[in-house]
Amino acid sequence: MSYSASVTxxxxxxxxxxxxxxxxxxxxxxxxxxxHGLAEGSAAAAAHHGVSTRTVSTCVRRYRTEGIRALMGExxxxxxxxSLQRDIRTAPLRSATAKWSSRSIAQELxxxxxxxxxxWRSTSVPTDxxxxxxAWAGKGSASLAAVLIAPGCSIVVLTRSPxxxxxxxxxxxxxTRHCRTLLAxxxxxxxxxxxxDGDELAATFWERVMADATAPxxxxxxxxxxVTLSASGIETHACDGEExxxxxxxxxxxxxAEDAEPALADLEARIRRWHHHExxxxxxxxxxxxxxxxxxxxxxxxAAQSPSVDAPGERIEDQIIALVRSEITxxxxxxxxxxxxxxxxxxxxxxxxxxREALRSLTDSGLATTQTLHGLTIPIPTPEDVxxxxxxxRALGAIxxxxxxxxxxxxxxxxxRLLQELExxxxxxxxxxxxxxxxxxxxxxxRASTLRRIPALVEGLSQQLLMFVAAFGxxxxxPITDIVxxxxxxxxxxxxxxxxxxxxxxxxxxxxxxxxMLHQLSTTLRQRP
Numbered sequence: 001m002s003y004s005a006s007v008t009x010x011x012x013x014x015x016x017x018x019x020x021x022x023x024x025x026x027x028x029x030x031x032x033x034x035x036h037g038l039a040e041g042s043a044a045a046a047a048h049h050g051v052s053t054r055t056v057s058t059c060v061r062r063y064r065t066e067g068i069r070a071l072m073g074e075x076x077x078x079x080x081x082x083s084l085q086r087d088i089r090t091a092p093l094r095s096a097t098a099k100w101s102s103r104s105i106a107q108e109l110x111x112x113x114x115x116x117x118x119x120w121r122s123t124s125v126p127t128d129x130x131x132x133x134x135a136w137a138g139k140g141s142a143s144l145a146a147v148l149i150a151p152g153c154s155i156v157v158l159t160r161s162p163x164x165x166x167x168x169x170x171x172x173x174x175x176t177r178h179c180r181t182l183l184a185x186x187x188x189x190x191x192x193x194x195x196x197d198g199d200e201l202a203a204t205f206w207e208r209v210m211a212d213a214t215a216p217x218x219x220x221x222x223x224x225x226x227v228t229l230s231a232s233g234i235e236t237h238a239c240d241g242e243e244x245x246x247x248x249x250x251x252x253x254x255x256x257a258e259d260a261e262p263a264l265a266d267l268e269a270r271i272r273r274w275h276h277h278e279x280x281x282x283x284x285x286x287x288x289x290x291x292x293x294x295x296x297x298x299x300x301x302x303a304a305q306s307p308s309v310d311a312p313g314e315r316i317e318d319q320i321i322a323l324v325r326s327e328i329t330x331x332x333x334x335x336x337x338x339x340x341x342x343x344x345x346x347x348x349x350x351x352x353x354x355x356r357e358a359l360r361s362l363t364d365s366g367l368a369t370t371q372t373l374h375g376l377t378i379p380i381p382t383p384e385d386v387x388x389x390x391x392x393x394r395a396l397g398a399i400x401x402x403x404x405x406x407x408x409x410x411x412x413x414x415x416x417r418l419l420q421e422l423e424x425x426x427x428x429x430x431x432x433x434x435x436x437x438x439x440x441x442x443x444x445x446x447r448a449s450t451l452r453r454i455p456a457l458v459e460g461l462s463q464q465l466l467m468f469v470a471a472f473g474x475x476x477x478x479p480i481t482d483i484v485x486x487x488x489x490x491x492x493x494x495x496x497x498x499x500x501x502x503x504x505x506x507x508x509x510x511x512x513x514x515x516x517m518l519h520q521l522s523t524t525l526r527q528r529p
Contacts (some may be wrong), residue, residue, distance in 0.1 A: 007464040013515050022071075030071045034063045041168075051187050084111070088119040089246065090188060093183040093275040099319060101349035123348070127244050129222065130235050130251045133158075136235055139522045141165040141257040144264060144279055144520060145219065147182065148205050149274075149282040153187040153225045154245070160218040161257035172253060173259055175331045178264035179252045185271050185282065193280055204410070205231045205283050212285065222248070261526050263287060273459075280417060283410075316358035319348050324378060331358070333378055340375040365521065383521055387514065389468065393461045394510035396454055399491065403449035403508045408523040411448030412495070419443050426484045431477060440485050445490070478516050 019031035036045035042056040049056075062070035091105040100117040108115075110345050141164060146157040166172050206229075213219045216233035222427055223229060224245040226238040239245040255263075263286045274282045323344070327333040341359070345352045352374070359376050404411070418441040425433035446455040486509040493502035 016063075016393075019068060021072045025078055027071050030059050033059045034071065084109075084115070086121045086187060088116050092177070092184055092274060093188065099349045103346060104349055126139055126246060126469070127239075129239055130248065132237055133220065133248070133251055137255045142205070142220075142255040143257045143260040143286065144182075144252075144267065145286050146205065146209050147267065147282065147284040148187055148202065149185050149192070150202065151189055151192045152191060152228050153223045154254075155221055155223050155229065156182070156248075159213065159221045161260070163257040163259045165254070166256050166258050166261075168258075171258070172256075175256050175261055175264055176249065176253050178261070178268040179249055179256075181271055182264075183246050187242065187276065188275060192282075202281075203230070204342040205410065208285055209234075213315075222451045245283050246482060281412075303395070307472045314352055316348060318352055320344060320355070320358055320376075321351060335376045336373055336380055339378065343375075345513075360521075383518055386465070386468060386517055386521060389461055389465050390510065390514040390517065393458060393465070394507070395463070396458050396516075397446065397506055398503055398509065399453060400446040400449040400454045400458060401494070401502050402499055403451050403454075404445055404494055405497055405502065406450075407494065408450060411444075412451065414492060415441065415494075417446050419487055422487060426431070426480050431480060433481055434480050435478065438487065441487055445494075478513060482512060 016031055017036055019027055022028050022031065032052070033045055033049060036048060037056045037060040042060065043052045046053040047058045059070070087109055088105060088111070088243060091108060092100050095104065099205065102113050104121070106113045106116050122192045137158075137160065141161045142158045143161040143163075145159040147157075148155040166175060209219070210216075210233075211219075213234065217235075220228055221234060221236045223236070224239045229236045239248070265289070267284055270284060271282065314471060324339065341355050344355045345349075348355065354373070390521065404415075407415070417439055418526040422434060422437045422441060425437055442446065443459050443462065444453070446458040449455065486505055489503055489505035490509070493499075493505055508521065
């Protein structure tokens with residue numbers, strides 16, 4: 001928009017009049033320069049106000065191109081900078097890939113890499129809290145033992161570790177990424193929905209922390225804001241707001257034990273999944289040593305799954321699927337398009353060798369077609385591909401449902417909350433929300449099973465199926481009442497401990513969805529030229 005007509009017959013326009021009446025003296029001064037310059041020319045305005053012609057010309061030019069924003073005061077500038085800074089800090093949670101970098105975030109937000117670096121560097125300030133954390137750790141290292149993200153505050157629990165501190169730069173870089181995502185999650189806690197289970201889950205969180213602690217003196221809890229922590233016998237500290245909390249990054253990385261990276265990768269994957277799919281409390285406890293061989297129940301509200309290497313969003317194969325699906329949904333890619341290794345490596349912040357290995361794996365599983373030109377062709381799925389995916393998901397889901405008959409109170413609460421959200425969305429006839437929440441409901445069922453491998457596999461198949469739907473261009477609009485009825489049946493059967501009824505409801509749900517998808521797919525393919 002041009003503002004060249006801002007002054008007509010010497011009278012400022014409405015925006016300029018508001019600027020002339022601004023409570024900020026600097027804004028009024030710039031507005032007078034613009035009004036005078038537009039009415040009588042830059043030279044006359046400069047002579048009248050005792051400034052250079054260039055100053056007047058610059059103000060007028062900016063006003064013509066930017067409008068009233070060009071005249072805003074320092075308070076408004078600070079507000080814009082703070083908004084951008086928060087967008088940069090929370091970008092790791094929204095990124096399509098877990099291998100985000102300052103470059104990928106800069107591209108996503110349309111800013112320079114230096115702007116991203118400045119936003120991150122602004123939190124690197126020494127505080128009393130950091131000094132106390134370092135004094136607690138001494139010359140040893142620390143591991144992250146537990147995390148709680150609630151509406152009132154976020155809490156991290158550290159425990160002393162016998163392992164040496166991280167020395168390898170590659171490991172330190174990965175740990176930095178994991179910790180930055182963890183700290184960023186605190187900025188989104190205002191979106192957490194309070195429910196009746198909050199106090200109970202918080203109490204369970206501290207019970208688990210105390211149960212896992214070999215010695216209370218070896219445990220330290222830090223909150224993002226000053227609050228009273230229910231942690232008797234352990235050292236506690238509180239950050240005084242956002243800057244101090246975000247400023248813990250360097251200290252966490254510096255003290256991190258060398259063997260803590262797998263657990264942190266698992267934590268980051270769960271936080272990203274929580275941010276995208278859930279809006280209640282986030283609770284995480286580090287897997288105990290020996291859990292690889294003997295899984296146990298967890299109070300983690302988001303999952304009870306395997307370590308990060310198999311978690312969705314951590315494997316490069318899963319990241320490629322997520323990236324391609326988002327590009328298809330945005331209309332930038334379509335079935336049959338060729339995507340180069342270089343593009344994938346840049347977007348995922350990975351080496352081309354890593355991408356090449358991932359493409360080989362995707363090709364072996366039939367999810368991509370690689371070519372000698374070093375890239376992949378986005379598959380145009382066949383109905384047989386869809387049938388195979390639905391069959392696999394039905395089989396894995398049945399295993400999860402069978403195990404979920406013995407679900408934990410936390411697992412049941414997560415499934416019940418999603419069922420309530422589903423019913424609310426159905427009552428509002430919000431089809432898009434119903435389908436989204438239904439998928440979350442199914443994934444929550446898998447997580448409620450407390451199995452370690454199945455939930456990740458179920459969620460991975462869900463991502464692949466959605467990519468196929470996007471590539472097909474199918475409009476998925478399965479009847480809302482059928483979705484709600486079937487999910488209610490499954491929940492009631494599991495709540496009653498009736499394994500046979502739960503499995504029968506799951507089978508009918510899976511078969512109905514597959515038949516509907518194949519019908520829609522057939523219709524879509526017939527309509528294509």
